[in-house]
Amino acid sequence: MSVAKALTTEESITTRERILRESSHLFAARGYYGSSTRDIAKAVGIRQPSLFHHFPTKQAIFQELLSYSLDDSAAVAEYLARAGGSPAARLYRFLVEDFRYLMDSPYDLRSIFTSDVLLDDEFEPWGQTADDLYVAVADIIRQAIAAGEFIEIEVSFARQAVSGLMLETIRERSLGEELPAQRPTRTADFMLRALLADRSRLGEIAAEACAIEGLPAYRDTE
Template identity: 30%
Template sequence: MSTTAGSGRGRVGRPRARGPVEDGLSAREGVLAAAAELFTRQGYAATTTRAIADGAGLRQASMYHYFAGKEDILAALLEGTVQPSLDLARLLLARSEPAEARLWALCRADVELLCGGPHNLGALYLLPETGAERFADFRRVRDELRASYAALLAATAAGAALEGPERQLRSDLVFGLIESVILIRRQTPDRLTPPLADATADGALRLAGASAQVLAEASAEGAVLLRDLRQPPAI
């Protein structure tokens, strides 16, 4: 079990070579932060575990306490770009609000996750290495997220009116639109995330077949839904 920075409970034999990459990061989080910067800046294949350890302020041997190797680090980064959206999708599937609002909320939050961090981790989806068995969990989570999009679209009025193959096509198009922001961010890294997230969610609803009036209602209700879901629980 890793310990967080500032917990006051160090591990004998696993000292840091330097401090963490950023204040408040645990050693494990520091490794992920360093790897994210290196993988997206100079490429996965060109990045060594020594460079990651150096960036995290750890001795290389110490890094292996947290990750068995470079593939494990990449897997953790990839899963971190999908699991929060899947967690939200599960919540939204269980809600009673109109499906259009729930689909809009998922689209917007997913784009925000893909574009909101300091590094374009979604670009790592394109690596040929992600087809290896080590990344089966990432692919499984991503497939479940894709299925959640399909379920929400099928629950909309426009989606329910579509035949099976056409509905699946619309669902694939919506999911593809969301992930296309990875390429947009690569081309225009300084683009502000909130307007991109709003516009992409709106575009997804149009692809799903929502009318202008339905879209206006869905975006308003979806924004409120996201705000409510992000409220900290009452103590």
């Protein structure tokens, strides 16, 4: 019954949504410029000009994927940067939330993070959003160092380590097999182990992270 339901759900996906999903996989595999509108159309099962009924340009497809992957993450990071309580717990919560969102997404978002294109003028607004996200994460790390929860470490370096782990997770997911459900917490554990001044607080911090409330919701597909 649940299989039948799943199939029904699959079949009710709109063409527009299928374009987004197939595009994300092609962009991830061959880059934005390496994926032609003909490739996308073929993957979706329509002819090339039919794409332009759903999106005005190829750019618009990519922009929608960018917006999906960045807007909500940035909102969550900025919320957590301003929230109270343990900064370490807030970083932990961000990692768990963001990984889960990326893991469960039907899109393969590698091309956004590897960002062949993010520097281009056409996509500049999202370069800005990506910056906001980075600044918010760096801010949480700075707070954790100031509070003595993290070791003395260069903030930009720690922030980059976070990005590196995220990117690698997205990449792995797109290589095929499903990632285990514990992956988000495991990744957050890993990160915190490297950063905490007192490793034995990890359990306590994870518990506090779970209790944080009021986060902005992530967008659904469809």
